[in-house]
Amino acid sequence: MISITYDAEFYRKTLNETIRENDTVVEIGPHVGEYIKNYVPRTKLTVAVDKAVQSEKSIKVLENDFKNLRFVRGDVRMFETVKLVLEITKNCDVLCIDMGGGRYPDTVFKVWAVWSGIFEPRDSIIRNRGIGEFVQRAKVIDDSIIQPFEDSGWMKTWGRTVPYELKKQMDEFDFWIKVK
Ligand SMILES: C[S@@+](CC[C@H](N)C(=O)[O-])C[C@H]1O[C@@H](n2cnc3c(N)ncnc32)[C@H](O)[C@@H]1O
Numbered sequence: 001m002i003s004i005t006y007d008a009e010f011y012r013k014t015l016n017e018t019i020r021e022n023d024t025v026v027e028i029g030p031h032v033g034e035y036i037k038n039y040v041p042r043t044k045l046t047v048a049v050d051k052a053v054q055s056e057k058s059i060k061v062l063e064n065d066f067k068n069l070r071f072v073r074g075d076v077r078m079f080e081t082v083k084l085v086l087e088i089t090k091n092c093d094v095l096c097i098d099m100g101g102g103r104y105p106d107t108v109f110k111v112w113a114v115w116s117g118i119f120e121p122r123d124s125i126i127r128n129r130g131i132g133e134f135v136q137r138a139k140v141i142d143d144s145i146i147q148p149f150e151d152s153g154w155m156k157t158w159g160r161t162v163p164y165e166l167k168k169q170m171d172e173f174d175f176w177i178k179v180k
Pocket residue numbers: 008012028029030031032033034035049050051052055074075076077098099100101
């Protein structure tokens with residue numbers, strides 16, 4: 001399932017309700033990991049990824065309490081960060097993305113599309129207001145792309161592909177940064 005949320009408490013509650021016993025979780029944007037300790041004990045592995053110095057400081061402390069918790073510091077828009085996580089796990093059951101609920105939806109969608117395409121989660125949970133608005137307002141009207149999809153947390157049309165192609169997808173971020 002792909003869940004879209006905005007309210008921070010609702011996002012955390014959704015994580016709690018979605019993560020099952022022995023799941024492998026990739027959480028993007030855990031901040032200081034305030035919520036992470038509520039679900040980590042029941043997971044096989046949790047990989048927390050954040051670019052913030054304060055995240056590294058706090059979650060490194062939590063790593064001492066939870067042997068199944070790994071912190072990766074990096075910008076999730078960079079292919080190098082994907083590679084660091086791939087060294088720890090090749091798949092995940094739940095992919096959680098909170099880069100800040102008001103972040104530009106195109107950035108959050110791209111991060112979700114790339115990361116979910118690589119790790120092929122059973123469930124994705126995204127916190128973003130703009131994506132929520134888009135999903136509610138959009139209607140697919142072209143029969144040629146209306147079809148049933150199996151329930152999963154990643155897109156059938158953009159699943160795991162060869163590393164070079166993934167790198168090209170990530171490189172588009174670089175283009176956007178140059179544009180501004
Ligand atoms: C609103 S906070 C997340 C709060 C957290 N979900 C919670 O429940 O406490 C957003 C986090 O996303 C991280 N973030 C934003 N952009 C990022 C990026 N490009 N790469 C990695 N982390 C990013 C920030 O450093 C911050 O810690």
